[in-house]
Amino acid sequence: MEATTIRGAVIGADLGGTKLMAGLFDGTDQLVARERVEVGGLDQDQLVEALADMVASLTARSTEPVLGAGFGLPTTIDQRTGIAVQAANLPIADLPVRDILRERTGIEIFLDNDANVAALAEQRRGAGAGVTDDLIMVTLGTGFGGGIVAGGRIVAGAIGAGAELGHMSIDHDGLPCVSPNCPGIGCIETYAGGMAMMREAAKLIEREPQGALAAAVAAGAPADAETLVRLTREGDTAATAVITEMAERLGTAFVNFVNIFNPGLIVVGGGFSPSLDLLLPIARKVVEERALRPGNTYVRIVPAEFGPDAGMVGAALMARDGLRRGVGIG
Amino acid sequence: MEATTIRGAVIGADLGGTKLMAGLFDGTDQLVARERVEVGGLDQDQLVEALADMVASLTARSTEPVLGAGFGLPTTIDQRTGIAVQAANLPIADLPVRDILRERTGIEIFLDNDANVAALAEQRRGAGAGVTDDLIMVTLGTGFGGGIVAGGRIVAGAIGAGAELGHMSIDHDGLPCVSPNCPGIGCIETYAGGMAMMREAAKLIEREPQGALAAAVAAGAPADAETLVRLTREGDTAATAVITEMAERLGTAFVNFVNIFNPGLIVVGGGFSPSLDLLLPIARKVVEERALRPGNTYVRIVPAEFGPDAGMVGAALMARDGLRRGVGIG
Numbered sequence: 001m002e003a004t005t006i007r008g009a010v011i012g013a014d015l016g017g018t019k020l021m022a023g024l025f026d027g028t029d030q031l032v033a034r035e036r037v038e039v040g041g042l043d044q045d046q047l048v049e050a051l052a053d054m055v056a057s058l059t060a061r062s063t064e065p066v067l068g069a070g071f072g073l074p075t076t077i078d079q080r081t082g083i084a085v086q087a088a089n090l091p092i093a094d095l096p097v098r099d100i101l102r103e104r105t106g107i108e109i110f111l112d113n114d115a116n117v118a119a120l121a122e123q124r125r126g127a128g129a130g131v132t133d134d135l136i137m138v139t140l141g142t143g144f145g146g147g148i149v150a151g152g153r154i155v156a157g158a159i160g161a162g163a164e165l166g167h168m169s170i171d172h173d174g175l176p177c178v179s180p181n182c183p184g185i186g187c188i189e190t191y192a193g194g195m196a197m198m199r200e201a202a203k204l205i206e207r208e209p210q211g212a213l214a215a216a217v218a219a220g221a222p223a224d225a226e227t228l229v230r231l232t233r234e235g236d237t238a239a240t241a242v243i244t245e246m247a248e249r250l251g252t253a254f255v256n257f258v259n260i261f262n263p264g265l266i267v268v269g270g271g272f273s274p275s276l277d278l279l280l281p282i283a284r285k286v287v288e289e290r291a292l293r294p295g296n297t298y299v300r301i302v303p304a305e306f307g308p309d310a311g312m313v314g315a316a317l318m319a320r321d322g323l324r325r326g327v328g329i330g
Numbered sequence: 331m332e333a334t335t336i337r338g339a340v341i342g343a344d345l346g347g348t349k350l351m352a353g354l355f356d357g358t359d360q361l362v363a364r365e366r367v368e369v370g371g372l373d374q375d376q377l378v379e380a381l382a383d384m385v386a387s388l389t390a391r392s393t394e395p396v397l398g399a400g401f402g403l404p405t406t407i408d409q410r411t412g413i414a415v416q417a418a419n420l421p422i423a424d425l426p427v428r429d430i431l432r433e434r435t436g437i438e439i440f441l442d443n444d445a446n447v448a449a450l451a452e453q454r455r456g457a458g459a460g461v462t463d464d465l466i467m468v469t470l471g472t473g474f475g476g477g478i479v480a481g482g483r484i485v486a487g488a489i490g491a492g493a494e495l496g497h498m499s500i501d502h503d504g505l506p507c508v509s510p511n512c513p514g515i516g517c518i519e520t521y522a523g524g525m526a527m528m529r530e531a532a533k534l535i536e537r538e539p540q541g542a543l544a545a546a547v548a549a550g551a552p553a554d555a556e557t558l559v560r561l562t563r564e565g566d567t568a569a570t571a572v573i574t575e576m577a578e579r580l581g582t583a584f585v586n587f588v589n590i591f592n593p594g595l596i597v598v599g600g601g602f603s604p605s606l607d608l609l610l611p612i613a614r615k616v617v618e619e620r621a622l623r624p625g626n627t628y629v630r631i632v633p634a635e636f637g638p639d640a641g642m643v644g645a646a647l648m649a650r651d652g653l654r655r656g657v658g659i660g
Binding site: 076078085086132133134148150151153155156157158159160161162163164165167168169170171172173181182183184185186191248249252255256259260261262263264289290291292293294295298299 | 406408415416462463464478480481483485486487488489490491492493494495497498499500501502503511512513514515516521578579582585586589590591592593594619620621622623624625628629
């Protein structure tokens with residue numbers, strides 16, 4: 001039986017900490033309309049309202065029937081029940097969002113973690129398109145998000161709570177996790193990401209109160225990753241050491257991804273994207289030196305091709321996959 | 331379209347460092363004959379000969395046509411080419427074993443890493459049967475082997491070199507890997523497994539030349555995991571500390587599996603099976619304390635149900651899967 005395109009449009013939506021972005025994709029999966037609303041400060045009920053309103057608004061603009069909507073959410077998700085269990089940066093907890101939205105909108109609703117759907121977008125339409133079915137996506141920003149596509153399918157776990165790649169420990173005796181929601185020790189997010197760099201910046205200012213970072217901060221720069229990266233580009237030794245250490249630990253995380261998954265690609269996006277020219281060469285060297293043959297040289301480690309649209313596009317692809325499975329096609 | 335049983339038998343074979351075990355499975359996947367040969371000391375050509383002879387011998391005993399054979403090999407495998415790339419404990423390197431065996435036997439040949447096929451056996455017919463589609467299998471013996479089943483399918487990676495779970499680093503600044511083939515730092519195999527315990531036993535004897543371990547070894551016991559476990563059961567403090575440290579690091583590996591994969595089960599087999607009553611409670615506690623909700627309590631960590639037959643059964647299941655895909659059924 002051949003894969004069949006399902007007639008009708010789908011909606012893909014990406015909920016972040018401050019905004020909701022959504023797109024209407026026609027029966028040939030082309031983006032035909034997009035909308036964006038601010039959600040900062042909304043409570044849980046208002047967030048649900050915003051999601052339902054977005055579906056209604058895009059549906060009104062569609063010339064085809066809208067069959068389903070996919071949502072990338074910044075939460076852990078229990079796929080058995082369609083419940084958004086907990087979120088780091090939004091007031092969502094134990095919310096039966098799939099059932100609520102299904103009832104409110106009358107269409108099929110599909111959920112996954114925002115990083116998982118971004119990984120799917122990169123594999124099908126971004127850096128992985130035509131290249132590999134096995135891809136690890138890392139979103140390096142304030143934290144360290146992750147998504148896994150193996151054999152062309154999202155790996156989300158038994159109840160959909162997987163791919164928390166930022167909470168892989170690379171130091172059994174290390175620091176408590178920087179994330180307040182994580183009881184882990186030595187999680188990679190604790191060493192690589194914006195929160196980690198704020199901690200390291202504070203330590204560096206204390207260690208070298210006459211140093212370049214302390215001077216920059218006294219002059220009004222933030223004590224954060226962006227300033228550390230700028231000082232590294234300007235040749236400051238202390239900042240370079242901090243950024244190099246982060247990149248090497250990022251490399252150890254990538255070693256683990258290579259040995260565990262043997263991916264064709266590791267794709268890195270997120271707020272650190274403008275700094276990847278500094279970080280990735282160091283991380284790649286760690287992978288070449290420490291990961292097992294033949295995966296160590298087979299993997300390519302590249303910046304994400306999608307920018308902010310990754311979650312929206314991936315959510316629509318997920319919805320299309322779900323509709324195909326649901327009606328036994330493809 | 332419904333899944334269809336393919337008419338005909340399959341062979342499943344498991345090649346280890348010292349023996350080759352194989353079974354004939356009839357059209358309903360029941361084991362109807364089994365054979366075993368010693369392979370210790372054989373060179374690469376002789377090993378290939380032994381594999382081909384085994385297929386011929388079991389085929390001669392079948393009352394149905396034999397459609398294919400699956401092999402679990404203790405090697406990294408390039409699935410694109412069917413080449414066994416390298417082995418830790420056998421003289422196999424860059425061997426195009428799929429093509430050779432296909433030509434020698436005239437039937438379809440399927441390959442995967444021995445730990446991957448053992449994981450498939452546990453998921454379909456062992457601890458995971460009817461319980462979960464998402465399972466991590468750890469083979470804890472001399473080394474630390476691993477297999478991954480996600481959504482009911484083996485996760486083997488882009489070129490089949492994945493699931494080297496023993497080479498996940500849990501210590502970025504740790505010890506060089508105990509495996510001579512691995513350039514890694516802080517791999518879990520370096521802290522949990524028979525090789526790790528031999529190193530720790532030697533260190534303990536040096537540290538406490540008058541201790542219980544030194545006395546046991548002087549009396550003829552091996553300086554290894556088995557003796558450390560026995561002394562732990564007898565209440566020796568120093569041995570208990572070594573075994574506890576191993577179990578805690580095993581726990582950190584399991585934390586990573588939970589956060590990355592959200593498995594329904596972590597199944598532990600291998601030579602340490604008689605010691606799991608000591609190890610698993612400690613490892614479980616680390617998972618409960620350090621892994622993310624809800625995966626930390628959702629996962630069950632249990633001993634393997636299959637003994638030595640896991641690889642053979644899993645190899646046959648893999649062959650059946652491969653035949654179904656190959657002829658477009660199921």
